[in-house]
Amino acid sequence: MIWTMSVALLYIVTCFGDASTPSLKRIERQSQSDENAAIEARHGCKCVKYILCAGNNDIDIYGDNIFEKRSKLPTKIPCKGGTFPNEILCCNQKNTGTTRSRVTRLPEDVTCGFQNTGVRDENLAPIDGEFPWVAAIYKTSNTGKYELHCSGTLIHPKVVLTANHCVVSKEPSALTVVVNGKTNCFLGTSTPDERSGVSEIIKHPKYNSGARYYDAALLILDRHFAVGGQGLINTLCLPPDKFDLEGVRCIVAGWAKNEQNVQILKKATVPFVNHDQCQTLLRKTRLGLYFNLDQSFMCAGGEEGRGACTGSGGSPLMCSIPSWSSQYSQVGIVSWAIGCGMKDVPGVYTSIGKVAEWINSELQNRSLKI
Structure with missing residues (x-):
């Protein structure tokens, strides 16, 4: 005992x-x-x-x-x-410093970035004409069928801006783009005026497939889309030179599937998160204490249940322009995230401010002006 x-x-x-x-x-x-x-x-x-x-x-x-x-x-x-x-x-531990840059006003003669609906409540579901520049990018599957692959933005009647990771291993002939300004964008029911093939894919030369920095690509289309006028299609502006995003809430919109597996246009309003703050928050995730957010990225989100999610790669992050509250410019491209709509975990976007010079150069080389 x-x-x-x-x-x-x-x-x-x-x-x-x-x-x-x-x-x-x-x-x-x-x-x-x-x-x-x-x-x-x-x-x-x-x-x-x-x-x-x-x-x-x-x-x-x-x-x-x-x-x-x-x-x-x-x-x-x-x-x-x-x-x-x-x-x-x-x-080995490396010390890599970070800096941040900001993206002023657009010239008054531009017509891009205007919705066909006026500004709407952020909590309302999208309606036809609200995001007339959002493109649906389809790819040809192994069985020969077309599948919704990514989203993009019509920044010129003949050019779609998207994420490089969406097209990094794709040939132009395998892609078809649909733009109709509506909340459904089915390839099978689209009219000839609402769809186009792709003649050229321009991939950012600094793209890194592992870390996804400089995650941007241009799709040169086979034909011009008819923008403005009485139609629902319009282009989205590139950002002004020095637009201060601090304290700004922006909108991310793109194609996704709902609970019934039906393809619909979704949107979310998310706050801009500055580079240093975003890096600090992301270091609290599985990325770890030494994660360094590349300067080609910007961040937005970090609110519970809001933000881009799986399947929304290439979608535009857009902010209204000061003094023109009804006019929008694209400041980011959906690139990646840790989780989906999680509190204090911002989504990561390719910064348009970091790739705008490349975009303009490539378009000028092809006599395409925006």
């Missing part, structure tokens, strides 16, 4: 500890922390989760490989801890 009681007391102390004795788990964690500190000091690196350790043994500060898990763990300096071997690795 005495032995039994001793064992019971030992079990209680071992499992739960007492007020003066740390638990074995706490001791183990402290031991791992001490050993990792020694590893870091010895090798001049930092212990992080393996997914943050890039192939060159540097900490991945740009978010490479966040979209797909790596199939094979890299051979690196192992640290203590984790739930499987090599989950925690010692990687």
